[in-house]
Amino acid sequence: MAAASSPGLKPPGLQDLTAKNLASTWHRWKEEIELYLDLTVKADNQKKRKKMFLYVIGQESREVYETLTFEKEEAERTLKDLIDAFDTYCSPKKNQTVERYKFFTRAQKAGETFDEYLTELRHLATDCGFGEIRDSLIRDRILCGITDGKVRERLLRIKDLTLANCEETCRAAEISQRSLQTMEPVSVHAVIKKTTQMTAEKPMSNNCK
Template sequence: MAEGYSLKPPSALDVHSRNLSVTWKRWKEEMTLYLDLTVDDAVKKKKTFLYVIGEDARKVYETLTIVNNDNAPIAEKDRTVEQVMTAFEAYCNPKKNETVERHKFFTRSQASGETFDEYLTELRTLAAECGFGAIKDSLIRDRILCGISDGKVRERLLRESDLSLKKCGEICRAAEVSRRSIQTMKNSEDIVHYAYKPGKARAKKQAVPQTGKTSSAGSCSYCAKKHPPGRDACPAYGKECSACGKPNHFARACKSADKKQPRKMGKAPGQYKKKTAVHAVEDEDHGDFLMTINDERPSPENAYAYGVNANSYAKQVYATMKVEGKSVRFQLDLGATCNVMPRKVLKKHNISYQVDSNQRTLTMYNDTSIKSDGETMLKMINPRTKKKYCAKFVVVDSVRALDCRLNRPVVPLRCGK
């Protein structure tokens, strides 16, 4: 080993590199320097080379044929490090297709985030394999002009009448430095310096209570009126909103997304019987239909209250109640005017009942009528609240009710609350 030197050897040669010729060229330069600085003996140089080159490269070495000037094979013990390097040079630099290499050069553009010097180095490396000869620098200049990512710099280059590769590089580097400087100055301008006194800020916040905030126009955001600051001066404090049911604000100042929609009005009084909206939306889980049951007796004074569009109530609501000790599933209907119990439900649950002689006629949404068996009183218990009820039900014929799509007990929604 050469006196005074203790150097780290190069890493193993990557014989699987996608660009093996470039990898070999760089590795060879580093290895040559290492051998010159650390090893004096020629035999040791060859052994050091074969050790440092790595296991994969040694496998390649075993397949190489090394010959002398007369094309006669050279024995392993007689080979020099120079002859071994020459054999690897031929292996790592096979004959290239010039057309393909030129295609790589002419399609190479500046990548996003790639600096100009990195782009120029890559173009020089590609041009070295293209055989351009004396026009190499001019072609690199042209490729920079076509492949640079900054359109403004391209316009600046096109304005030059006698543009050389050196001048092209100077313009591109100057534009890159200017762009970085502008970005640095812009970032500095975005910084905002401010100061405040925490004590005063807190005192100002406490001066306006939560329930007495006023808008920029001076109106309170809870009552929509003007009044002195403070929740005690707000007339809405302690009141309940008629729109959403929440406390401490009036409906005219309500910001809830759950406001009730105004009722749609029907025709004038006198043109309605006591009839509600019809809902015939099928339940996918149970195959039932949500209906409204209408009493034949006219009620003109309630025409507006019941003149609601059918699309206003699309959901089906059900509840389970204990009827005479048996669990029965009811369908709740906001528009129903009476409680309806199909005879088949009573029979199914073995519920004893007695009907009176009041055989009422019920009307469906499509004006189909059905005559009831009569009315009966049934005892019910809400299994959740344990409250007891005694409700009157209109009993209908199960077979005829099936034709009319009324095969489940129905009660008005107010009775299910």
């Protein structure tokens, strides 16, 4: 299906090939450029889509493009060929042993919410090659890595614990803890206020005779 023309649509910014986390930066930029091209250039106009990609990506990235290896000559290359080449350049194959070490040693940090911790574990698991046991290993890492020992004990008591059960229990415990922290100062203040009022209202005994 041909894309509608949107000439006023602003293109994504230049791709930064010097970014610290290049793979993640490239992945986000690739999504943006693909959306931009879908909205501005007809799908059947591959030649224009390729030229637009090379224009938007910027001078520094075009210089990198000149160094990339292709099986096809310039005129025969498609947009997909270009994107695949940059995928390889920006996301080189990682050392699986190192990635697994990062995953298995990642503990929840002080002040880090459960969902933040879970998101990080999911991200770390991406390059570990866990396959079908991925969810069970994330569950195990949560069990070992969470900071709340009482929640850990609760998880250990659950028979046939799944990742879904684990997530539900940890979130519920965190919400409960936040609620208690919110209520306690109010309760203490209310008790102090009530005590003060009672003291003020208590009539003074007259011991004078």
